[in-house]
Amino acid sequence: MPVYTRWTLVFFVLFLLIMMCSSDYANPPGMKAPWPGGITFKVNQGNFGPISHNIPYTFYAWDFDLPLFTPVVAAADGISAVVAYKNDGYGNRIQIRHINGHYSLYAHLDSFCVYPGEKVLRGQIIGYSGITGYTNGPHLHFSIIDKRNYSLPSKFSDIGVPVEGEYCTSQNWLVCPTL
Numbered sequence: 001m002p003v004y005t006r007w008t009l010v011f012f013v014l015f016l017l018i019m020m021c022s023s024d025y026a027n028p029p030g031m032k033a034p035w036p037g038g039i040t041f042k043v044n045q046g047n048f049g050p051i052s053h054n055i056p057y058t059f060y061a062w063d064f065d066l067p068l069f070t071p072v073v074a075a076a077d078g079i080s081a082v083v084a085y086k087n088d089g090y091g092n093r094i095q096i097r098h099i100n101g102h103y104s105l106y107a108h109l110d111s112f113c114v115y116p117g118e119k120v121l122r123g124q125i126i127g128y129s130g131i132t133g134y135t136n137g138p139h140l141h142f143s144i145i146d147k148r149n150y151s152l153p154s155k156f157s158d159i160g161v162p163v164e165g166e167y168c169t170s171q172n173w174l175v176c177p178t179l
């Protein structure tokens with residue numbers, strides 16, 4: 001094998017290794033916890049949780065233990081794309097489309113405070129937590145998803161990538177628009 005071919009092979013393998021090791025988060029810039037600032041909730045189930053985060057639609061989801069009727073806020077600025085009940089397990093859900101083309105998903109909600117197509121600000125109350133869809137109790141199922149509903153790896157700027165059992169204090173304070 002000529003020397004240049006060998007080096008090409010070495011660089012190709014190195015390139016593949018770097019690509020495989022580099023993590024890439026799909027969250028919109030500055031994404032924060034999806035409930036009001038200063039409040040702490042526990043992660044009931046993290047990414048790849050064995051109870052229900054074990055399929056591609058939910059691999060990168062979190063279940064936060066929000067009690068019934070807790071305000072749920074937008075994790076980042078965007079446009080509310082889906083505000084609806086569907087019989088697919090998520091119950092009442094909101095999907096907000098963000099600047100990077102992906103969506104944040106808020107599932108099992110009790111009620112909605114936004115209409116489809118509305119511009120929403122990070123920290124704005126979009127709904128209230130509930131027990132709709134397939135769930136044993138009130139909680140918020142949250143993840144970043146693509147347009148085919150597959151969950152994508154993501155990271156919060158305030159609570160990082162929390163794991164099961166962790167207590168997370170939101171820093172998602174509503175920034176009031178200037179009048």
Ligand SMILES: [Zn+2]
Pocket residue numbers: 045052053058061062063141142
């Ligand atoms: Zn979940």
